Amino acid sequence: MTQRCIDLGEREVVKRITEILGILQRDDCTTAEDGERCLVWTTDMLHRKADFPGIASPWQIGWMTIAVNLSDVAAMGAVPLGLLVAAGIPPETELSFVEEMFTGMRDCAHRFGTKILGGDLDSHDELTLTGTALGWVEKTHVLRRHGARPGDFLCTTGTMGSAGAGLRVALVAEGKERGRIEEDPNLLALTKRLLEPAPRIKEGRALALSKSVTSMMDNSDGLALSLYDLADASSVGFLVEEDLIPVDPLVAEVAKDKEDAIDLALAAGGDFELVFTVRPDLIERARLACEFTVIGTVLEEKKIWIKSEKGKKTLEARGYEHMLGFSDQEPSA
Amino acid sequence: MTQRCIDLGEREVVKRITEILGILQRDDCTTAEDGERCLVWTTDMLHRKADFPGIASPWQIGWMTIAVNLSDVAAMGAVPLGLLVAAGIPPETELSFVEEMFTGMRDCAHRFGTKILGGDLDSHDELTLTGTALGWVEKTHVLRRHGARPGDFLCTTGTMGSAGAGLRVALVAEGKERGRIEEDPNLLALTKRLLEPAPRIKEGRALALSKSVTSMMDNSDGLALSLYDLADASSVGFLVEEDLIPVDPLVAEVAKDKEDAIDLALAAGGDFELVFTVRPDLIERARLACEFTVIGTVLEEKKIWIKSEKGKKTLEARGYEHMLGFSDQEPSA
Numbered sequence: 001m002t003q004r005c006i007d008l009g010e011r012e013v014v015k016r017i018t019e020i021l022g023i024l025q026r027d028d029c030t031t032a033e034d035g036e037r038c039l040v041w042t043t044d045m046l047h048r049k050a051d052f053p054g055i056a057s058p059w060q061i062g063w064m065t066i067a068v069n070l071s072d073v074a075a076m077g078a079v080p081l082g083l084l085v086a087a088g089i090p091p092e093t094e095l096s097f098v099e100e101m102f103t104g105m106r107d108c109a110h111r112f113g114t115k116i117l118g119g120d121l122d123s124h125d126e127l128t129l130t131g132t133a134l135g136w137v138e139k140t141h142v143l144r145r146h147g148a149r150p151g152d153f154l155c156t157t158g159t160m161g162s163a164g165a166g167l168r169v170a171l172v173a174e175g176k177e178r179g180r181i182e183e184d185p186n187l188l189a190l191t192k193r194l195l196e197p198a199p200r201i202k203e204g205r206a207l208a209l210s211k212s213v214t215s216m217m218d219n220s221d222g223l224a225l226s227l228y229d230l231a232d233a234s235s236v237g238f239l240v241e242e243d244l245i246p247v248d249p250l251v252a253e254v255a256k257d258k259e260d261a262i263d264l265a266l267a268a269g270g271d272f273e274l275v276f277t278v279r280p281d282l283i284e285r286a287r288l289a290c291e292f293t294v295i296g297t298v299l300e301e302k303k304i305w306i307k308s309e310k311g312k313k314t315l316e317a318r319g320y321e322h323m324l325g326f327s328d329q330e331p332s333a
Numbered sequence: 334m335t336q337r338c339i340d341l342g343e344r345e346v347v348k349r350i351t352e353i354l355g356i357l358q359r360d361d362c363t364t365a366e367d368g369e370r371c372l373v374w375t376t377d378m379l380h381r382k383a384d385f386p387g388i389a390s391p392w393q394i395g396w397m398t399i400a401v402n403l404s405d406v407a408a409m410g411a412v413p414l415g416l417l418v419a420a421g422i423p424p425e426t427e428l429s430f431v432e433e434m435f436t437g438m439r440d441c442a443h444r445f446g447t448k449i450l451g452g453d454l455d456s457h458d459e460l461t462l463t464g465t466a467l468g469w470v471e472k473t474h475v476l477r478r479h480g481a482r483p484g485d486f487l488c489t490t491g492t493m494g495s496a497g498a499g500l501r502v503a504l505v506a507e508g509k510e511r512g513r514i515e516e517d518p519n520l521l522a523l524t525k526r527l528l529e530p531a532p533r534i535k536e537g538r539a540l541a542l543s544k545s546v547t548s549m550m551d552n553s554d555g556l557a558l559s560l561y562d563l564a565d566a567s568s569v570g571f572l573v574e575e576d577l578i579p580v581d582p583l584v585a586e587v588a589k590d591k592e593d594a595i596d597l598a599l600a601a602g603g604d605f606e607l608v609f610t611v612r613p614d615l616i617e618r619a620r621l622a623c624e625f626t627v628i629g630t631v632l633e634e635k636k637i638w639i640k641s642e643k644g645k646k647t648l649e650a651r652g653y654e655h656m657l658g659f660s661d662q663e664p665s666a
Contacts, residue, residue, distance in 0.1 A: 004454075005431060006424035007362075013422075013431060014454050020435045021449045030451035032414055032467070043465055045419035045455045081365055086378035086463045089346075091339035098338060098346060104352045116354045118363035121347055122378045122464075123338075130419045130463035132376055134365070244472070 026233055027144045028075035028217050031133070038142045039081075040135045042072035048127040053170035053195070055181070058097045060102025060195040061129070068220065069133035070112050070199035071272040075192055075218040077143040077208025080114035080201065085131050088124025105131075112201045145233035147232040148215040148277040153239050154296040155286070157203050157274045161261055162248035164268020166194030169224040169254060186253045193248070198235035202273055206289035212282035222269040227304050227320030230275060237299035240315060242308035244295040267318040351392040359566055360477045361408035361550050362468070371475045372414075373468045380461040381526030385504035386528070388514070393429045393528040395437025401553065402466035403445050403532035404605040407549040409540025410476040411468035413447035413534065418464050438464075445534045461529070474541040478566035481548040481610040487571050487629040488619070490536050490607045493556055494594055495581035501603025502587060515594035519586045519641020521522040526581070530605040537607055539622035545615035555602040558652030560637050563608060570632035573648060575641035 005013050018024075029040035046052065046068065052061050060293035066083060073080045085105060089098060109115050114133075137143075148154075169187050173180075181187045201219070207213045215234050219226040223245070227238055249264045265271075275296055279284045286292070299305075304315040338346050351357075365526050378386065379401065385394050400633035401414060418438060422431060442448045462519075470476075475588045502520050506513075514520045515605070533551070535615075548567050553560040556578070562570055581664045588594035598604075610631055611619045632638075637648040 003428040004424070005422060005426050005428060008428060010454060010456075015427065017435050017454065022438055023449075023451060029418060032450065036366075039372075039414075039467070041417060041450070041467060043417040043419045043451075043463065044453050045421050045457075045461070047421065047455070047457060047461075047464060049458070050455065081372075082363070082374075083466060084374060084376040086362060086376045086460065088340060088378050088380065091337070095336040095338060095341060095346065095349065099349055103349050104353050116356075117365065117374070118356060118376075120377050121343060121350065122380070123343075124378075124380060124459070124461070125382070126458060128378070128380075128421065128457070128461055130376065131380060132417065132465045134372070134374060134467070150516070164633075172651075177457060180422065213602055249335060255616050273516065 004050055024269050026299045028072040029078070031142065033117070033138070033139065036139055037136045040076045040078040040137060042069055043130060043132040043281030044068050045128065045130045047129070053167065055170050055173045055176065055191060056195050058100035059104035062101040063108040063196050065129040065131045065216060066108035067197045067199050067272065069200055069218060073133050073134065073135040074200045074204035075143070075216055075260065075274060076135065076137055076285045077138035077141055077204050078131055078214065079205060080112065080116040080135045081193045082114055082117040083109055083131055083133045085116055085119040085129060086122065087119065088122045088128035088223055090125060090127060091123045112199060137208060141211070142214040143208050143213055145215055145217050145230055148230060148234035148236050148296050150236060150300040151280055152277040152298040153277055153280060153283055154244065154298060155241065155276050155292045155294050155296045156219065156223070157200050157290065157292050158271070159246045160271045160273060161194035161246035161251040161265035161268065162190055163197065163270030163321055164264035165251045165254045166190035167268065167270065170194060186250055189254065190250055195271065196268055197271055200274045203290040206287065207276060210285050210289040212278050212286040214277045214279055216274055216276035219271055219273050219275045220269060223275065224266040224268045224315055224317060225273045227315065228317045230309050231302065237301045237303040238296050238305070240296040240304065240306045242306050246293045269319055359562070361405040364412070364475065366472065367469070368473055370469045371472050373406055373409045373411040373470060375402055376463060376465040377401050378461065378463045386500065386507065388503050388506045388524060389578060390469055390510055391433035391530050392437035395434040395440040396529050398462040398464045399438045399441035400462040400530045400532050400605065401513060403555060404530065406466050406468040407533045407537035408476070408549055408607060409468065409470055410474055410537050410549065410574070412538060413448040413468045414464055415447055416442055416466045417465055418449055418452040418462060420452065421455045421456065421461035423458060423460060424427070424456045445532060448558035460469045464466040470541060474544070475597035476541050476546055476549040478548055478550050481563060481567035481569050481631045483569060483611040483631050483633040484613055485547050485631040486613060486616055487573065487625045487631060488609050488611055488625045488627050489552065489556070489579065490533050490623065490625050492579045493604050493606060494584040494598035494601065495523055495526035496530065496603030498584045498587045499523035499599035500601065500603065512520065513653050519583055523583055523586065527603055530594055530603065532605055533607045536623040540609060540619065543618050545611050545621040546610060547610045549609035552604055552606050552608045553602060555600045555652030556608065557599040557648055559608045560648065561650045564635065564637055568635065568637040570634045571629050571638070572632055573629040573639045575639050577626060579626045602652055
């Protein structure tokens with residue numbers, strides 16, 4: 001009987017591919033040694049049906065394409081060197097759309113201190129944008145998914161859940177309620193969190209330089225899956241304190257209740273924050289690098305627990321699985 | 334009135350994009366300075382409808398994806414460091430197809446001394462593969478499209494026209510004649526030239542080290558367009574001797590006559606040979622680097638002439654325009 005990709009699931013397909021290619025590493029970026037430095041390098045394909053909700057403007061489509069790639073560079077503690085973009089564009093697309101989209105790419109790259117150096121233009125039935133980002137980090141400072149040790153603090157930058165909440169708003173707007181978003185600054189802010197993610201380049205770099213971080217990745221597929229990947233790479237477990245998870249206050253605008261809000265933070269994905277572990281003796285040094293929230297601790301036991309007022313239970317490994325990076329990028333976008 | 338991409342043509346759209354991004358260079362790869370070295374970097378999106386004829390095997394689809402990117406690295410005189418692949422795959426694709434495709438990618442990378450370091454897996458309605466290749470070359474040795482000087486010899490590696498002839502064979506086979514290809518070693522060889530291109534990594538590197546070459550690019554869109562790009566970048570012209578163009582003898586299998594064979598060499602594209610100019614005083618040193626054919630000379634007059642027994646006429650700027658790289662990669666695949 002023939003096996004189709006859809007029957008196996010993406011993780012199994014990725015496993016087969018990495019076996020064929022002989023790839024072992026699993027970080028947000030591929031690394032290549034270059035003297036005293038590591039080059040870090042990542043690619044991400046986004047396309048109309050899967051990644052760009054109808055309410056996304058051309059400028060936002062461009063911004064997202066660059067931001068998701070830079071987030072992977074940030075997760076390595078690296079400085080971006082530049083980006084390439086291969087763009088497959090339907091021939092009937094209006095020039096103004098293409099111009100705004102590339103302006104969004106340029107603006108995102110500039111905002112995070114880098115630029116688009118080149119690419120490839122192709123015609124394609126479905127708008128398809130593959131970004132590639134290159135960066136560098138000192139060999140002595142590169143941050144990977146492995147390295148967490150029992151007793152370390154589990155930490156995250158920023159807030160969570162707002163991208164997932166923004167996606168709900170966007171999906172409702174695919175119907176007839178688009179006007180409501182424009183009029184409501186909170187809903188508009190949520191869609192911006194989804195469509196204009198801000199990769200943590202500055203924070204990732206500062207954390208790397210602080211030498212206090214033991215492992216790091218971004219949470220593009222949601223906090224829960226990221227924790228499973230980080231735990232797996234480091235052969236450790238986590239105890240997460242549910243009340244410490246920094247759920248974005250705006251999430252309350254669309255969440256049904258507190259549980260639903262936590263669920264958006266854990267499983268919806270798209271927040272592009274950094275999740276990392278810090279040596280307990282160096283937590284103060286880490287705090288000088290950037291703002292972050294301690295949400296739990298690293299356990300020797302290879303399980304991920306989440307503790308709330310209701311008690312302690314195993315964290316479900318649910319999240320955004322639509323796009324899987326292989327190698328060094330599995331499964332983060 | 335709104336303007337659509339299809340109304341403007343791809344070259345005009347690329348022009349607008351490069352203006353927005355502030356890109357000036359036009360080489361086969363983007364370059365980034367890295368101490369004494371240049372990093373060279375290129376991306377290419379290939380997809381089912383535009384790039385993979387029905388007769389292409391999954392292994393050949395994988396091979397092509399890697400080869401077209403490595404050809405751009407070769408054109409800079411660089412050593413490949415590795416590749417990334419973003420793959421958009423229809424979910425109903427058989428696993429064996431995916432496995433063979435990635436085996437083709439791996440085999441091509443290994444054949445040319447490099448490997449696939451990572452990537453991204455995505456589901457997509459149309460099979461879409463974006464490769465990205467990274468390489469390095471000493472700053473003092475990097476070869477670009479500009480630099481040709483009047484009096485230099487115009488040269489090319491290998492033979493030409495067989496990829497275009499192979500495409501004809503492949504298109505015929507889309508009908509009912511597939512069996513005929515399998516039985517005819519010449520037709521099979523032509524389709525292999527189309528579907529299993531061999532990037533000139535070794536030759537490009539040896540030519541760079543010879544310090545005899547003044548400008549270089551690959552001829553992926555056909556010799557004619559490549560000559561126009563090389564001439565434009567160097568602000569020179571060329572006189573091409575038609576009888577010196579190394580048309581692959583196998584082209585005679587499908588070409589209607591000699592004129593048609595020359596046309597396949599000039600305009601069909603897909604050969605992935607190197608086109609370059611050599612200082613006349615160093616031509617013997619270049620010959621130690623690799624085998625090549627002198628097909629003409631560089632002119633001060635910014636025109637491209639082709640001379641045959643019938644006389645001298647302007648070379649038509651026709652070629653494969655389906656895919657255009659922007660920046661440093663325009664218009665070569």
